[in-house]
Amino acid sequence: MAELVKVVVDAMGGDNAPAEPVKASVDAVTERQDIQVILTGKKDIIEKELSKYENYPKDRIQVVHASEVIETAEPPVFAIRKKKDSSIVVGLNMVKKQEADAFVSSGSTGAVLVGGQVLVGRSKGVERPPLAPLIPTKDGVSLLVDCGANVDARPSHLVQFAKMGSIYMENVVGVKNPRVAIVNNGAEEEKGNALVKETFPLLKECEGINFIGSIEARDIPAGYADVIVCEAFVGNVILKLYEGVGATLIDKIKGGMMANFRSKIGALLVKPALKATLKTFDASEHGGAPLLGLKGLVVKTHGSAVAVEIKNAIFQCVQFKQQKINEKIAEQINGETVQPQQ
């Protein structure tokens, strides 16, 4: 049997804590035998929440007390430094000390990003660990790398994003020979800002990735590439506009369906089928976003994540560990062959 993967889950992070992270943990250890979950946060609150569940393998859920909570509005660097007994810092430190393989949190994105880099630390050779969420496309998902805190990135960073993103898509998501594209303001090679123009030839020469050239933002939702490379400011705009356009459009469609009696009847009839369709185009359905290139694994789930998403993020961690993603990243970045651990 595969070895037990130990995932720390932040029980205090996100809009739906502690109920949803606790439920996710219970469901995860119930569904799969190869997972151990460590819940960090206020012990009494977590245990009260856990007591709502009966039939689950109790030996595979552990609670580690953390007396503090980092709020979303707190400045991340300051919060990580000051709240040493917060659920985020305690959880990340367990990954740092290799007491756990991965950390999953729906809490402050800033704190998770900063804490991941500062506490867990970068893998050897990795210049900037990018945050890489999966975004929905017409018939699947693409990895958008970077959506993190690395604004004003350099060309060499983007090349590493492309390499790490390819490894993740191939081994965790299961896309063979993933197509890598760089976000550009035109399809032609001579287009771009200074960063893209400098990065383009480097990606073209880069071995071990399947670089297909520029991608215009218009073609991202159509799924023209599997790994979408950009610096974090642009990545943030893409990720958030996805949500924004989707939300406004769905709002307008709902309004349009209520326009008159005829359309109201129609709305009742299409609603169930439509709901199922729209779910496939909801960014929050696609698990968590890994922070790639760290010594351990850190996954950020949506602030509004519910149990099923957090559970999927826990499963992602197992896949990440079992597929030895960090070893593969180290090999790609440094050109070193890492012996698989037994």
Added chain:
Amino acid sequence: MAELVKVVVDAMGGDNAPAEPVKASVDAVTERQDIQVILTGKKDIIEKELSKYENYPKDRIQVVHASEVIETAEPPVFAIRKKKDSSIVVGLNMVKKQEADAFVSSGSTGAVLVGGQVLVGRSKGVERPPLAPLIPTKDGVSLLVDCGANVDARPSHLVQFAKMGSIYMENVVGVKNPRVAIVNNGAEEEKGNALVKETFPLLKECEGINFIGSIEARDIPAGYADVIVCEAFVGNVILKLYEGVGATLIDKIKGGMMANFRSKIGALLVKPALKATLKTFDASEHGGAPLLGLKGLVVKTHGSAVAVEIKNAIFQCVQFKQQKINEKIAEQINGETVQPQQ
């Protein structure tokens, strides 16, 4: 009566030329008495197209022959320099020589942008003329400035974009005291890349605009600001992702409605109401994008524009001229009071 506004329309530009630009011109002069249209392009083709219409004020449509056509795929700078007898160059030169007030084209965006700057020329004090399309929001439209060719802009450029955008929204679109926001990767003032961090305090201090701070991409479709300021690379990503997410989502919704018999019946009932709603969220419905800060007016309409959009762009030109936008821009940028021309 107001003086006649002279608008040059590129009869050869866009996917639907010459039929749609010619129809737009006929409709424009028929609907409004204060417009004269000059069609540029191949004379025989235009006249053949015009001969399909009978009852329109023929004295207010003029044809100016241009033997060449700039194709979309041609490198813009080269095309403008080489094809001196193209419909775009001939049209822009008429604006330059003040033989016309404005130029409207659905042709090559690059050629129109380059030609506008090189041939018509920048207004005194304007550093970079931005392309500023209107994008649909939940209940109206916002101006996205810049979506042009000015990638890697400087803070002073963005401040001018804010000023010019405010004047346009207030006087052409009719939004009183338009809210100006800068695209950022977070709502807090300390967020941003180097460009945004440098620009933010300048916008805060800038007189004559209603600066409301940062806007996250998520809030753009909800209509939180009237003038959305960003550099052109980001503007291009926003504009094209708007289209892309919209198209994919609508595609998926159509698919979802065809899922089963029940939903198919529903789809028939909601279709008319839905179609009307989606029209209001279609970027191409909102006329053309002006190139702001030139000595004359240049408006770019979608490559796929049909007559109604081109006609609306022509009407925009009239509003632009009658509201003396260029005089107001000159006043704002240079602090000069310009005497309105009689």
